[in-house]
Amino acid sequence: MLKKSVTFVKGIGEEKAKDLHNLGIYSIQDLLEYFPFRYEDYRPKDITEIKHEERVTIQGTIQSESVLRFYGKKKSKISTRVLVGNVLLTAVFFNQHYLKTKLVIGSKVTLTGKWDQHRLSITVNECKFGIGEQNSSYEPVYSVGGKITVKGLKKMINSAMEQYGNQIKEILPPYYLQKYKLIERKDALYKLHYPLNFEDAKKARRRMVYEEFLLFQLKMQAIRKFHRENSGGASINYDKENVTLFLERLPFSLTSAQQRVVDEILKDMATPYRMNRLLQGDVGSGKTVVAAICLYAAVTARFQGALMVPTEILAEQHYHSLKALLEPVGITSELLTGSIKGKKRKELLTRLESGELNIIIGTHALIQDEVQFHKLGLVITDEQHRFGVEQRRTLRNKGLNPDVLFMTATPIPRTLAISIFGDMDVSTIxxxxAGRKPIETYWAKHQMLERVLSFVEKELMKGRQAYVICPLIEESDKLDVQNAIDVHAQLQHYFRDYKVGLMHGRLHSSEKEEVMQQFSNNEVQILVSTTVVEVGVNVPNATIMVIYDAERFGLSQLHQLRGRVGRGDAQSYCVLLADPKSDVGKERMKIMTETNNGFELSQRDLELRGPGDFFGSKQSGLPEFKIADMIHDYRALEVARNDATHLVSSEEFWENSEYKYLVMYLEEQGVLNGEKMD
Known part of the structure; x- marks a missing residue:
């Protein structure tokens, strides 16, 4: 019944229903679950308890004639004196001239607004005549738009609650209600819309947050279970002895974190199910060697491996790194990009199809129709968010359900990782x-530019190289920020004894490759660039990075950029040129100078910006929650995930009637009839 159209609620016709659709409200259930985003506290306070600029409700008696003044076009201001307890204060009403005749001496009023401690005045935005008219000390505030007002929405929710409130069914099993001391669903919905106090609203919210996370995680874990069981992947029974020998031959020891993730991935590869795992690690944490070990293991089981990366520069770097590790143990690997053409390309593709070639490293050139594998067992995608779903799927389909490992150098807080990639296993380095020197980071104002450039020159004199990052390509009327073309011209003039290169997104890929190659070969000493150098460029001789207008970047992006230096033995530096106007901007600069830990930074970035901005709205893939907040409710998210994992894997969940509403939810979501996520 609650799934029926919202038009079944008394007082809601077709026109109102259309307006409600704009708020995402289609069914009776949607209306009942359209929760307030905050509550107004109407409990009258004593003047002595109120803080400056606090939003408050006070009760008192009008003591003076109100004074009305008009100014500008249709703007007005009323001032009157109100006695609250034994304190005489001023009440100010903007653009509410119609109240002039009602504000008479001796009348009792309940006023809500912003308190000014210095002037002993309140700027009123709500005025009620009489004392104690409020039904509740807590009033819900809803997000509305179009023709829907808060008052109108409350009326519609009241009607829906009166008509259908008794049809709200409990969907959580009694065990979980008792275990977490959660109130019942019907009670929670009622208290969210009509709380008597803060505690009421808190208990109700706690209950609905857990429910929302549990349903989301149940869907994720069920998809994962059925996807895994139906994937029919190949068991990669790798040669453990040879893998151990390969690890011993490495010119360095693995960190304990690297060893842990290698064990997790190899264990997954050996199962008959298709691996679907995310490997995340900070810039420079050693993901490439983990990839090499896993690719080697696949080859010992007579499978082929593929590594797909977003750019030719990155593909080339990975190719040289992997070749150095794998060639000594007899593993053949080749590079395939759009630049490789003609006879060389044809020969390479023939070797790949025949199985003579063990490993292929390349860009999206790997997903062309002409690229055929003999026996593809492991697909690794680096910086996977830069490829579309279809591109990833095309490569995966070139093998018989090969194991898939996604790698990213964008550290994602564990909370978010288990939410967005809930259908994946997550490994974290x-x-x-050992021995990697932390990058020293400094924050400088723009007026200190001369000192910063002098510091850059000292590094160049030692034979080092520098990056200079700008937010824009060309001058913009809209944004007063340094742009790459202007900065390039200025630096060419300043550093006359050095070669200054320029790179930005509008250059053709071959032009970008050429500039980057010149920088790699030290033919260019200073590279002025936009954020196109953010991912995967490895120039060990570059020891200094200057970022103009650093306050325009998020913490995670600043950290990614900073990770382009510090790749050699010499001490490296990052200078943030910024004059942030906002507290958030200042906080960002401060955090960057305090830590080099990408996971800590991403958590702080998330707290400062929120999940949508953290990922960028287009590619976030973040679930939309009605009431839960992934950042502030992360403990509930962890608990819900563990519960969902346990439920989905138990036979009782699928058979016991206690769980029927949860199973019905999964059926409605299409999870039980083959719904898949990439």
């Missing part, structure tokens, strides 16, 4: 290799 949270430790840096």
């Amino acid at each position: 949270d430790e840096m290799p």
Whole structure:
């Protein structure tokens, strides 16, 4: 019944229903679950308890004639004196001239607004005549738009609650209600809309947050279970002895974090199910060597491996790194990009199809129709968020359900990782290799530019190289920020004895490759660039990075950029040129100078910006929750995930009637009839 159209609620016709659709409200259930985003506290306070600029409700008696003044076009201001307890204060009403005749001496009023401690005045935005008219000390505030007002929405929710409130069914099993001391669903919905106090609203919210997370995680874990059981992947029975020998031959020891993730991945590869795992690690944490070990293991089981990366520069770097590790043990690997053409390309593809070639590293060139594998067993995608779902799927389909490993150098807090990638297993390298020097980071104002450039020159004189990052390509009327073309011209003039290169997103890929190659070969000493160098460029001789207008970047992006230096033995530096106007901007600069830990930074970034901005709205893939908040409710998210994992894997969940509403939910979501996520 609650799934029926909202038009079944008394007082809601077709027109109102259309307006409600704009708020995402289609069914009776949607209306009942359209929760307030905050509550107004109407409990009258004593003047002595109120803080400056606090939003408050006070009760008192009008003591003076009100004074009305008009100014500008249709703007007005009323001032009157109100006695609250034994304190005489001023009440100010903007653009509410119609109240002039009602504000008479001796009348009792309940006023809500912003308190000014210095002037002993309140700027009123709500005025009620009489004392104690409020039904509740807590009033819900809803997000509305169009023709829907808060008052109108409350009326519609009241009607829905009166008509259908008794049809709200409990969907959580009694065990979980008792275990977490949660109130019943019907009670929670009622208290969210009509709380008597803060505690009421808190208990109700706690209950609905857990429910929302549990349903989301149940869906994720069920998809994962059925996807896994139906994937029919190949068991990669790798040669453990040879893998151990390969690890012993490495010119360095693995960190304990690297060893842990290698064990997790190899264990997954050996199962008959298709691996679907995310490997995340900070810049420089050693993901490439983990990839090499896993690719080697696949080859010992007579499978082929593929590594797909977003750019030719990155593909080339990975190719040289992997070749150095794998060639000595007899593993053949080749590079395939759009630049490789003609006879060389044809020969390479023939070797790949025949199985003579063990490992292929490349860009999206790997997903062309002409690329055929003999026996593809492991697909690794680096910086996977830069490829579309279809591109990833095309490569995966070139093998018989090969194991899939996604790698990212964008550290994502565990809370978010288990939410967004809930249908994946997540491996995390949270430790840096020994001996890597932390990058020293400084925040400088723009007026200190001369000193910063002098510091850059000292590094150049030692034979080092520098990056200079700008937010824009060309001058913009809209944004007063340094742009790459102007900065390039200025630096060419300043550093006359050095070669200054320019790179930005509008250059053709071959032009970008050429500039980057010149920088790699030290033919260019200073590279002025936009954020196109953010991912995967490895120039060990570059020891200094200057970021103009650093306050325009998020913490995670600043950290990614900073990770382009510090790749050699010499001490490296990052200078943030910024004059942030906002507290958030200042906080960002401060955090960057305090820590080099990407996971800590991403958590702080999330707290400062929220999950949508953290990922960028287009590619976030973040679930939309009605009441839960992934950042502030992360403990509930962890608990819900553990509960969902346990439920989905138990036979009782699928058979016991206690869980029927949860199973019905999964059926409605299409999870039980083959719904899949990439």
